[in-house]
Amino acid sequence: MEEQTKQAKAAKRSFVGIVISDKMDKTIVVSIDTKKMDRLYKKYVTRTKKCKAHDENNDAHIGDTVRIVECSPISKDKCWRLDAVIERAK
Numbered sequence: 001m002e003e004q005t006k007q008a009k010a011a012k013r014s015f016v017g018i019v020i021s022d023k024m025d026k027t028i029v030v031s032i033d034t035k036k037m038d039r040l041y042k043k044y045v046t047r048t049k050k051c052k053a054h055d056e057n058n059d060a061h062i063g064d065t066v067r068i069v070e071c072s073p074i075s076k077d078k079c080w081r082l083d084a085v086i087e088r089a090k
Helices: 002-010
Strands: 014-021 027-037 044-054 065-070 080-087
Touching: 014 044, 027 065, 044 065
Parallel strands: 044 080
Antiparallel strands: 014 027, 014 065, 027 044, 065 080
16 A cells, blocks of 8 residues: 555656746746647647746756656745756757
C-alpha cells in the first residue's frame, strides 16, 4: 500500500515549453502549446497556456526551451519549477 502512494507522489506532471518572460527574480513565464483535435471539424487546434515556474538560479532566458515539473505551491501563482533547460535560444 505504501509503495503505491510513493509512486503516485513521484509521478508528477511535466511539460516542455518556451520561456516568454524572465523579468521577475527567480521566476520565468513558460508558454506551453498543445494540439487537440476538434470534435466536429477533425482539424488540429493549438491551445496555448502560460505558466509561472520557479527558477532558483535564474538559468533560463527568453526563447529557451525548458522542461517544467509540477511542485507544491511556492506562491499564489507558482506551482511549477524549472527542471532543465533543453535548448538555449540563439
